[in-house]
Amino acid sequence: MTPFVPQFSRPRQGMALPMVIVVLLVLGASFAGGVALARGERSLDDAAKTAIVAQTWAETGLQRIVADRQALGLTGMPAASDSTRVTYSGGYYDVTTTQLRPANGLIPALFYLRSHAVVTRTGVAGAPSAEYTVTMLAKWTNGQMTVQSALTGYNGTDKAGAAGAISGVDQCPVGSGGTGDTIAAVAVPTTASDGGPGYDGSLAPLEGSPLVQSIGANPMAAAATSPIDWPGIYNMTSIVPNFVVDSAGRTIEADTLGIWHVVTDSARVLHWSYYWTEHPTSFPVIFVKNGPPNGGFEFVLGSFGRGMLIVQDDIRLNGNTAGWDGILLVGGRIRTNGSNRVAGATVAGLNTQFGVTPQPSDINDLNGTKAFLYNSCNVSQATSSMGALRAYTNTWSNIFKTY
Numbered sequence: 001m002t003p004f005v006p007q008f009s010r011p012r013q014g015m016a017l018p019m020v021i022v023v024l025l026v027l028g029a030s031f032a033g034g035v036a037l038a039r040g041e042r043s044l045d046d047a048a049k050t051a052i053v054a055q056t057w058a059e060t061g062l063q064r065i066v067a068d069r070q071a072l073g074l075t076g077m078p079a080a081s082d083s084t085r086v087t088y089s090g091g092y093y094d095v096t097t098t099q100l101r102p103a104n105g106l107i108p109a110l111f112y113l114r115s116h117a118v119v120t121r122t123g124v125a126g127a128p129s130a131e132y133t134v135t136m137l138a139k140w141t142n143g144q145m146t147v148q149s150a151l152t153g154y155n156g157t158d159k160a161g162a163a164g165a166i167s168g169v170d171q172c173p174v175g176s177g178g179t180g181d182t183i184a185a186v187a188v189p190t191t192a193s194d195g196g197p198g199y200d201g202s203l204a205p206l207e208g209s210p211l212v213q214s215i216g217a218n219p220m221a222a223a224a225t226s227p228i229d230w231p232g233i234y235n236m237t238s239i240v241p242n243f244v245v246d247s248a249g250r251t252i253e254a255d256t257l258g259i260w261h262v263v264t265d266s267a268r269v270l271h272w273s274y275y276w277t278e279h280p281t282s283f284p285v286i287f288v289k290n291g292p293p294n295g296g297f298e299f300v301l302g303s304f305g306r307g308m309l310i311v312q313d314d315i316r317l318n319g320n321t322a323g324w325d326g327i328l329l330v331g332g333r334i335r336t337n338g339s340n341r342v343a344g345a346t347v348a349g350l351n352t353q354f355g356v357t358p359q360p361s362d363i364n365d366l367n368g369t370k371a372f373l374y375n376s377c378n379v380s381q382a383t384s385s386m387g388a389l390r391a392y393t394n395t396w397s398n399i400f401k402t403y
Contacts, residue, residue, distance in 0.1 A: 050119045050130035054091070055398075058132040061086065061093040061115030066138060066389045070240065076385040077140045078111055090121030091129075097389075100137075108139040111389060137395035143386030145327065146227035147345045149187035149213055150374040154223040154349030155333065156192020156363040159201025164339075164370035168208025171343060172377035179376040184213035189222035194360035198222075205370070219362075223352035230350040233310060234291070234331065239386060241287035241310065276305060283307040283326055283381040290314070293331055293351035308382040313351070317342075325375070326382030334364045341371040344378035 064072055064086075072084050072095065083096040094116045101110035112135065119130040150168045151157065159166070168185045172178030185208035188198030199212045206212070216222030232238030276282070284307040290296040291312035298314040306325040314332035317323075317340040326344045328334075331351040348364050 050121075051132065054117045054119045054130040054132035055134075057088065057091065057093045057117035057119070058115045058134045061095040061117060062113060062134050062136060065095040065097060065113055065115065066136075066391050069389070077109065077142075077387060078389075091117065091119040093117035103140070108141060111138050111140065113138055113389070113391070133398065135397045136391050138389040138391045141387055141390045142380045143383035143388075145345065145379055145383055147183060147374065147376075147379060148215065148225075148227070148347075149184035150208065150345065151185070151342075151364075151372040152187040152215075152345075152347045152349075153198075153334075153364045154189065154215075154226065154347075154352050155219045155358040156188050156194065156196070156198045156200070156349075157186055157366065158192075158196075158363055159199070159205065159366045159370070160368075162202040162204035163368070164205045164366075166206050166208075166370070166372045168374045171373050171375040177377050177380065181376065182209045183374055184208050185211050187213040187215045187222075189216045189218050190214045191218050193219050193358035193362050201366070208374075219349065219352050219358045220355075223349065226347075226350065226353060228329065228347060228350065230329075230331070230353045233329065234293075234312060234350075236287060239285060239287075239308075239310070242284035242307075242385065243286045244289065245286065246289045283378075283384060285382075285385055286310065288312060288315075291331065293354050293356050296332070298332075298335070306378070306382075308385075315348075325378045327379060333362050334366070336366050336370055337368055339369040339371075341373070343371075343373045343375040344382060345374060346372050 065074075072086065074082060074084060074097075078097040078099065081096070081098045083094060085092055085094050096114045096116075098112045098114070099109060100112050101107075103109040114133065114135045116133045117131065151166050166185045168183040170178050170181050174180040185206040186199050190198055192198050192200070198214060203211055215225045229238045236244075286305070286307060286309050288299050288309070288311045290299045293313065296313035298316050299311050300316045300318050301309075301322050301324070302318045303321050304323045304325075308327040308329070309324060311328075311330045311332075313330075314335070315328075315330050316335040316337065318337050320338045320340075322336075322338065323341040324344070325342075328342055328344070328346040328348075329350060330346075330348040332348070334346070334348045349358065349362065352358055
């Protein structure tokens with residue numbers, strides 16, 4: 001009998017560990033692929049969303065530069081180039097206005113508008129910022145004013161003597177941008193606030209068509225025809241002035257416009273000739289706080305100026321150096337002494353719009369050699385700060401290259 005001899009098998013390599021490693025590798029690769037796929041899909045989704053946000057903000061900037069320049073801190077006609085940045089949560093947009101062609105007579109200035117938006121906030125770490133740019137061409141259109149006459153007095157006007165000129169014939173030639181229109185010399189109620197004729201004086205200094213335009217039976221009826229939003233202007237909601245002069249005798253702006261000098265207890269005079277020398281092409285909007293209606297003090301202008309002068313109550317043009325190029329809006333009456341000239345458009349008695357019954361003394365009282373002349377170019381210049389950009393149709397583009 002053969003003795004039992006134990007058989008020992010030869011050790012062999014196991015398969016469990018390699019299989020586990022292979023499975024782990026496959027699972028890891030699958031997981032990594034899933035994560036990469038999810039990240040890719042998230043990146044695509046986030047990119048699509050941020051691209052839409054960028055486009056929305058770029059469009060917003062373009063619309064605001066056209067319709068809401070003042071809120072962006074940009075006033076008046078754009079310079080050769082101006083820009084501003086608006087920051088919002090998660091990004092910003094830059095709006096730029098570049099002049100391509102200056103104004104030339106009746107041809108308006110041409111501008112290139114560009115709005116570039118950047119979205120800095122993304123949902124995926126490391127993802128690039130979304131950007132979008134839109135552009136458009138636009139022209140600058142000055143603000144407009146409906147002018148009823150060279151000198152409009154809603155409470156009536158008295159003219160002493162035949163010296164001077166009150167003309168509704170446009171003093172600005174058509175070739176220089178003037179309208180060439182001829183309007184009424186004076187516009188007044190049929191019966192003035194003192195019970196006399198709306199215009200009481202010689203017709204000799206009048207030139208226009210007609211010479212005297214009746215715009216209502218009495219001051220209240222005449223004021224109702226006014227195309228001017230005086231309550232809004234008076235409260236500084238319709239027009240934002242460049243300079244505000246308060247009753248304490250100082251300007252509220254950092255750039256000092258002039259200095260008040262007390263003349264009497266109820267009148268003050270402002271000398272500001274140096275400003276016009278330093279700014280020979282400026283037509284600012286100046287607001288004089290000398291109200292309340294029919295209860296304030298008389299503002300005395302003793303020198304030359306230009307732009308739009310808004311006076312809450314009475315004004316006196318005093319002396320031979322007093323004059324104005326542009327628009328003169330007066331809540332109360334106008335008194336004149338000496339040889340004065342206003343070239344543009346003059347309106348007085350606007351406080352009657354508040355329903356306050358004017359007093360007999362509230363009529364305009366013109367003495368000396370007066371010249372109230374209609375000048376459409378000066379009117380246009382005085383309203384230029386209230387102008388706006390008007391976009392040309394079919395000029396919108398989103399293919400502007402960004403560098």
